[in-house]
Amino acid sequence: MQQFACGADTTIDEAARSAGLNVRVVCRRGGCGACQAVLLSGRVEYREPVSVTKLHLAGDDHSRCELLCRAIPVSDVTVRPILAWTKHNPHPWSDLIRKKG
Amino acid sequence: MAVTKVGYAALAVTDLNSAVEHYVNNVGLSITERTKTEVYLRSPGDQDHHSVVLRESSRAGLDRFGIKMGDPDDLAELETLAERAGAQVRRLPAGSEPGIGEILAFRLPSEHEVWAYHSTQNIGFAEGMDNPDPVGVDSAIGSIGAQHLDHVALCAPDIDDLSKFLIEVLDFDESEVVVAPDGKRAVTFLFCTNTMHDVAIVPGPGAGLHHVSFEGENRAAIVRAVELLRHRDVPTMAYGMTRHGLAGVTTTYFHDPSGNRNELFSGPYATPGAQGMVPPIEWEISELGRGAFYYENELDMPFMTTVT
Numbered sequence: 219m220q221q222f223a224c225g226a227d228t229t230i231d232e233a234a235r236s237a238g239l240n241v242r243v244v245c246r247r248g249g250c251g252a253c254q255a256v257l258l259s260g261r262v263e264y265r266e267p268v269s270v271t272k273l274h275l276a277g278d279d280h281s282r283c284e285l286l287c288r289a290i291p292v293s294d295v296t297v298r299p300i301l302a303w304t305k306h307n308p309h310p311w312s313d314l315i316r317k318k319g
Numbered sequence: 320m321a322v323t324k325v326g327y328a329a330l331a332v333t334d335l336n337s338a339v340e341h342y343v344n345n346v347g348l349s350i351t352e353r354t355k356t357e358v359y360l361r362s363p364g365d366q367d368h369h370s371v372v373l374r375e376s377s378r379a380g381l382d383r384f385g386i387k388m389g390d391p392d393d394l395a396e397l398e399t400l401a402e403r404a405g406a407q408v409r410r411l412p413a414g415s416e417p418g419i420g421e422i423l424a425f426r427l428p429s430e431h432e433v434w435a436y437h438s439t440q441n442i443g444f445a446e447g448m449d450n451p452d453p454v455g456v457d458s459a460i461g462s463i464g465a466q467h468l469d470h471v472a473l474c475a476p477d478i479d480d481l482s483k484f485l486i487e488v489l490d491f492d493e494s495e496v497v498v499a500p501d502g503k504r505a506v507t508f509l510f511c512t513n514t515m516h517d518v519a520i521v522p523g524p525g526a527g528l529h530h531v532s533f534e535g536e537n538r539a540a541i542v543r544a545v546e547l548l549r550h551r552d553v554p555t556m557a558y559g560m561t562r563h564g565l566a567g568v569t570t571t572y573f574h575d576p577s578g579n580r581n582e583l584f585s586g587p588y589a590t591p592g593a594q595g596m597v598p599p600i601e602w603e604i605s606e607l608g609r610g611a612f613y614y615e616n617e618l619d620m621p622f623m624t625t626v627t
Binding site: 242243244245246247248249250251252266267268269270271272276301 | 380524577578
């Protein structure tokens with residue numbers, strides 16, 4: 219399990235990137251479902267539209283999931299991503315290179 | 320009976336205003352009509368009233384796509400053939416959709432909604448039909464310069480089933496196919512015009528949209544397009560741009576503000592238009608890395624699996 223801080227008004231994707239984790243994100247607009255994750259605890263909110271069909275997992279049970287590219291935590295949250303995240307391999311220069319949110 | 324082209328793609332979007340802004344400012348389309356619920360846009364190189372329709376919805380994806388038939392009598396023939404193939408067909412009178420006449424609506428075996436029509440309101444090329452300027456219209460300068468709607472790439476759970484309908488009922492032909500180990504189609508490119516695909520089919524959920532594709536002016540235009548998209552922070556594919564082994568085209572993929580995938584590409588080869596006379600190019604699935612992403616020689620799986 220990876221733990222990281224997420225500022226107010228920050229999506230989980232942005233916070234994960236700042237913490238050196240690559241969330242699988244493709245469209246970054248809440249439409250494609252690449253960043254689907256099951257919310258195990260806590261609450262999130264959306265301030266920009268997302269596709270409601272992607273708020274449910276593919277498969278038989280269609281259980282609820284969240285879209286990390288637009289989900290903003292409103293409490294501490296625990297999420298289980300559907301597609302694996304990768305960790306950056308830090309180079310000494312990594313911290314000097316501006317990270318884009 | 321002949322389908323002359325895929326005339327338009329109607330997209331569901333989760334934010335209509337930002338979608339319109341994207342398709343006008345980034346892609347280079349222009350608005351021809353607005354209704355209470357939908358916005359109709361044309362590309363500079365199509366003469367029909369619209370080639371993209373946008374409708375606000377709680378989801379993203381493909382509402383339907385339009386196919387333009389070659390002859391007014393084609394609608395009746397298609398009605399018979401589609402019903403015989405098991406499709407439920409309904410007729411919508413002229414005026415049901417701006418800019419097009421009577422419509423024959425039906426669902427493909429993959430649950431995609433298709434509206435077939437013959438009559439359209441011809442609005443000419445954006446540059447005009449009298450002494451046009453070859454450089455193009457000012458309104459598209461500053462966009463990636465989509466010339467015309469080229470093809471739609473659909474997702475289907477059973478690719479053989481959908482291909483069979485398009486080939487046997489709608490007279491499409493097949494230019495390239497990826498064959499799975501069991502001998503079934505894994506990916507296929509079908510055409511009804513003289514370019515190598517008007518409809519592509521990839522594995523995925525029924526009614527799914529993989530992408531809507533526009534043709535760029537040339538390969539150099541794709542390089543400039545990627546730079547513009549990155550400059551404007553439009554999400555592009557991780558590779559920026561690539562070349563497909565299948566089709567051989569130079570391409571970039573990006574997303575509209577609702578997550579629908581768009582493509583701008585250049586360099587499809589011409590197909591002869593002799594239906595059923597030229598066998599398709601076949602790809603083994605083991606070669607799909609090179610076939611999909613020729614430079615990278617690997618298949619980025621989220622590219623295949625994340626669709627609207």
